[in-house]
Amino acid sequence: MLEVNQLRQDTDKAIKGLEKRGLSAAQQLVKDVIALDDERKQIQANLDEHLSELNQLAKEIGQLFKSGEKEKAELAKTEVSQLKTKTSVLEDQIRSVKIELENKLLDLPNVPQSIVPSGTTEDDNEVYRDWTDPLPTLDDNALPHWELAERYKIFDLKTGAKISGSGFPLFVGYGAKLQRALVNFFLDKASEGGYLEMQPPLLVNEDSARGTGQLPDKDGQMYFVERDNLYLIPTAEVPLTNVYRDVILKTDDLPVKICGYTPCFRREAGSYGAHVKGLNRVHQFDKVEIVRIERPENSDEALMDMLNHVSGLLEALELPYRILRLCGGDLGFTAAITYDFEVYSAAQKRWLEVSSVSNFETYQTNRLKLRFKDEDGKNKLAHSLNGSALALARIVASILENHQTGDGIKIPKQLIPYTGFEWIK
């Protein structure tokens, strides 16, 4: 959720930024928010004045009763009841204005940073760091990962569909072991990078889903357990970031660096076609997520550090990748800037997104009330960031496709200590 004060201060910047997302009504929306906030302030001042009078009267009545001046007290009581009807009207007004204001704010996405390119579709994304070596080519009988999976018995979509439905792969044998190895490898790398490992709950309540901004924006994308009012997490970002909901950190607590492995559940309603084949898009996948809470002035640098971390993982896995800086139109609702990592699959002849690293600035922390005490003892909103490091299903697909040979699939050197085998044959 954007900060109203920020919108007041940098109105033009906010409007321009929001327009970069293709939000043509940005100017009107921002104006509406500020007008509503003005209204709220005015009612608040009025209400406080009345309440102050009421408090004063209550004290006086207490005194009058004590000194036995009952008639005067009764007189004051009628005054109180008149005041009370006024305050209750004002209370109703301020309540509805606050709700309206909040709803308007929740409908506004984050303001993109100035370096975010404008554009509406993924074609407008900017290649931030390209793959400079020649792209790998495979011989003619190279297979896409879903066919490799069949040949080497790595995962089984049909049986997964029998158990649950389409998009729920069953990993088997080498496939299951490969996933377990990758999780451990990614977690170890994150620990080396200074991220504290956590195992969070996989179901979260509404406050948490709202805190990181999945609600109301992505309501339809999450599985919901109606009976208990809980959402299955679409990413570990939700529970991990919500660890710090309603927290005021001390200066020395920053930066916070945490990581966690979780399965992720996404309904992916409306997806179809070749792009969802195999592991390209599934309802359940495993992911190691890294999360950081930073002082505002350090968050840009932290983001770069996260990019380096993810780059290191992809290099260790010997996968050809590039980094995109997402354009305004492709940017997630809550992000101020996002870099996507894509691995090239020679077998599918396309780039596959395997990681997304974002800075949310104060958009999430405002909703979470995640603050820190600065040197002056003032509470300020921290910046939150997160990134996949990495998303498993697609990495498995990339490894299978890129490291296939006529003799089987070669496991990247750094992963062998984790898998315990060098080849999938």
Added chain:
RNA sequence: GGUGAGAUGGGUGAGUGGCUUAAACCAUCAGUUUGCUAAACUGACGUACGGGUAACCGUACCGCGGGUUCGAAUCCCGCUCUCACCGCCA
């Protein structure tokens, strides 16, 4: 699932209708004292919103939401969570 107890500031914990502006202690910070450390003493010490250049002032907040009352941390109702015991269970 059943029964019972509880939820007060960073922590412990007092507070059964106005004397609470939430006691006291601990922790923290600043100062005094001190050869250094420690101790002692003094003071400061919640969050949000509104007004004000500021000092400061006003309002709300004692798990959450309602209610009673001139007045609620305190009384009443509902909910959530925590703890204990019982049942079931990996």
